[in-house]
Amino acid sequence: METSKRMKRESKRQNNLNISDFLSKGMEKMRASDIRDALKLVEGKKIISFAGGLPDPETFPHNEVKEIVRMLEHSDFSSSFQYGATLGMRELRKELAKFVSKRGILNANEDNVLISAGSQEAIYILCFLLLDPGDDIIVEAPTYVAALNAMRLRNPVFHGIPIKNNGMDMDDLEKEIKEIEAVGRKVKFIYTVPSSQNPGGVTMSMDNRKRLLELAEEHNILIIEDDAYGFLAFDGNAPDAIKSLDTTGRVIYTSTFSKILAPGFRLGWVIASTEIISKMELMKQSIDLHSSTFTQRIALETLRRGVIERNMPKVRKLYKEKRDVMIKSIEEWFPKNVKYSVPDGGMFIFVWLDQKIDTRKLLQDAIKRGVAFVPGSGFYHDDSGNNTMRLNFSRPSTEEIRDGIKILGALIKEATT
């Protein structure tokens, strides 16, 4: 009798509980992934996936890493298993300060480097380091969804600048900055993925890089340069990083081992002024103390032995072949009025469909026919871009690309008529 009363009281109490009443404002704005929700519908069924952003496992240097681990076993296992410095291993920071000369960054030394748990952690730290709720920030439209989500946690006011073939449109950018200033507000930072952008697949020209930095200097704005794909230009010649032009410490540069070695290592890095680096160090201490010592030790050895240097041309060649197959299939199977980017590097093609097609709805049908992609609206700060989608070409095989694009093409034609 007593027990049943207690159970009733408890169930009444539980019914009052609505977790969303307790969430922070930033969390309210975070969106679940469309693709994850849609994939729940077909668990267990075989799907051709153009969603996600996974590297082709072929690009992982299995044998070289095995050799390195064997070498460590004999010489260095204990120190690789130990706690380490928050900034990251000094030798690795030194190697990275040299490595980024490939992106034109010539004046960095180890004190300008912080090793993060993937570049995602660096972006997250920067959002918490720099943003107060209500701050104005500028992003590309579309832009990298997980960066948007990290920013959303801080509740900023977003301003989006559409991307064109040469990256963010600089006239639009200047106009937006002036409009923000005209109402007595100030832009804190501009976040850009200037090379082989995710999701847009476009690369900012050198002229636009220079103009972006000039605008940032004139209006006293920081730039976060996310160079995740700068080493993956198919011809090996992405324009030098914006950071290479920076003489005052205004540009905070992030990049990653995820695309040139292995994402499972969870290693990225930041190149910035020592003031920024030491603030990031302080924040990282309270997040995860430091990034994995073991994978840092392996990454260091891959740089020293030239494993990454030798691997990069192979990755570029493979992804260029896959991009070509995807573009050719799109030309063959998609309706002629569809617009799409032709990326010069990276892993993604962005597609603009007829305005009346909602790609979130299209995804449900695509998944029923065994193909997945990411609806584009998630990449827009304001949830626009309902008629867009992102297609990944690095992970699927060339056969899957041909088959999947044919299926998608038929679906798009059905949705247009």
Ligand SMILES: Cc1ncc(COP(=O)(O)O)c(C=O)c1O
């Ligand atoms: C533009 C961009 N930035 C950052 C990241 C984060 O990568 P990671 O945390 O693996 O370094 C990604 C991953 O896909 C990305 O596309």
